Amino acid sequence: MSHVSVCGLTRRFDGNPPTVAVADLDLEIEDGEFLVLLGPSGCGKTTTLRCLAGLESPGAGTIRLGDSVVFDHASKIDLPPNRRFIGMVFQSYALWPHMTVRKNICYPLKARKMKEALASGQVERTAGLVDCQDLLDRYPSQLSGGQQQRVALARGLVAQPDLVLFDEPLSNLDARLRDQVRAELHELHQRKPFTAVFVTHDQSEALALGDRMAIMRSGAIEQLGSPREVFEEPATEYVAAFTGMSNRIVAHFTDGVWKSGTDEVLGAALRPPHAAGDAVVRVRPDDARLATGPDALAPHEAGLPVVVADVEFGGRHLDVTVQTGGGLRLSVRADIRRSDDFLGALGRGDRVVFAFDTEAARYFDASEGSHHVAEPASVGVIA
CATH class of the missing domain: 2.40.50.140 (Nucleic acid-binding proteins)
Structure with a gap:
């Protein structure tokens, strides 16, 4: 786990007219905190996540993960994703179809040459955390949507990264499974806290999962606070409408x-x-x-x-x-x-x-x- 610090983050896209996807964003995420970015399509939440992951190169600002500077535009520091100690859980699961569940989960450990974790049963322990220990020898095509998402979650957590990023991971599940996996994710974070940023456009997910939630609009944070604070005292009409x-x-x-x-x-x-x-x-x-x-x-x-x-x-x-x-x-x-x-x-x-x-x-x-x-x-x- 690590504290995350974002200062002056800006990401523009060329076009006619040019678009400012993230506008001078400042954000502090505490060690072990589960932060939810909430907003409609085009508000900048996914671009912010991609900047944290190293999948986008901002035009200004700095990003720190713990004691490490992973991006600093002024100093021309921009570490690629494989050099940022992060885990990612995608909307589309993104599992390797030709690999078993075991191999999918252990992939980050092999990629980072974490031999001790591989030998110590880290894959099995992490699979147990998300209740997919009985699926380790199956292939993704043999799993339901909810099981695939649990495997994707285990893969994101197995290396115990500094930061776990979630890009609308529940949106492909049906309503019943979505509620079930959401509850399991919340319980997991309560039992074994990890620093996380979770992107969603679903208010119920944000209220249920977040230690804090940030309502985004036009690349900026409209309101940041606990779910109860934002829900009961919306700072603007935009926030009121979206909650x-x-x-x-x-x-x-x-x-x-x-x-x-x-x-x-x-x-x-x-x-x-x-x-x-x-x-x-x-x-x-x-x-x-x-x-x-x-x-x-x-x-x-x-x-x-x-x-x-x-x-x-x-x-x-x-x-x-x-x-x-x-x-x-x-x-x-x-x-x-x-x-x-x-x-x-x-x-x-x-x-x-x-x-x-x-x-x-x-x-x-x-x-x-x-x-x-x-x-x-x-x-x-x-x-």
């Missing part, structure tokens, strides 16, 4: 009342931290509910009159899409077990009230241009 606050209400204060378009906000007054004026309100679908009418709002709740556009059954919850008179579409995840009886008969065209806790909502100043934030490509509901 599940998919409901976006633009509200303006006029004539003593809050309105969204032509609809008056019912119930409790909105509580933006800045002076009354325009505000962007972000609300998670599971922090909202449907009420039968204005009289059903709790004292701390605000609401908008809406019409039900769609109802999806989710087992123990309903995913309901509603629409305001001005055409704004909002989402509610309603827990059936705790819901009012009227939700059982809810149907398209019903008139209800979209209700949300004014304290659970997060507010952003529309005048700062946050309303120009593009929605991330895959903003899911985080229950």
Whole structure:
């Protein structure tokens, strides 16, 4: 394990127009920390990972792994990947098809001439860590996707590198396997900590795995903190959108009342931290509910009159899409077990009230241009 220090990292790509993939990035990763880089496609997270690996040559900055400088643009130091003591786990597994699992896992030890580790049973011990010790004599074509990913993880860890890099390693797995391997990876890191950088566009992966998570945008870090900090207190509207606050209400204060378009906000007054004026309100679908009418709002709740556009059954919850008179579409995840009886008969065209806790909502100043934030490509509901 090693402390990782990144200072002033910049990577540009020529083109028309030129693209800045990573912009003057500073980052400190503590020894044994699991850091997640989260963001949509094109935000710079994979380019940052490739710079750490030595697969990209930045145009500026420095990278230190422990006491070693592996990249320094000013001093013209740029160690190739094989001279950086790192492990990598790829999205595509990248296993040698003609080699057995044992040979795939031991490849980094042979490449680095680590004879003592080979002789001491390091391959078998690492395979045991990820529960693939019974697969050592099979070939990749004889393994399921989840088994192949465990083998790829063992190969990345076997040499006990200074840093392990994960490039969206779970995205090729189906939903059930993805959750299972994610849980196993988290447990493994808790039992045997290693320094890691994990790239993903999936919020649930970032929240579950990261000691800290960095939300990236346009090659820079928009917010860096623990998953709980980022989830509960998003610093910007972009971060709020990307961590599940998919409901976006633009509200303006006029004539003593809050309105969204032509609809008056019912119930409790909105509580933006800045002076009354325009505000962007972000609300998670599971922090909202449907009420039968204005009289059903709790004292701390605000609401908008809406019409039900769609109802999806989710087992123990309903995913309901509603629409305001001005055409704004909002989402509610309603827990059936705790819901009012009227939700059982809810149907398209019903008139209800979209209700949300004014304290659970997060507010952003529309005048700062946050309303120009593009929605991330895959903003899911985080229950």
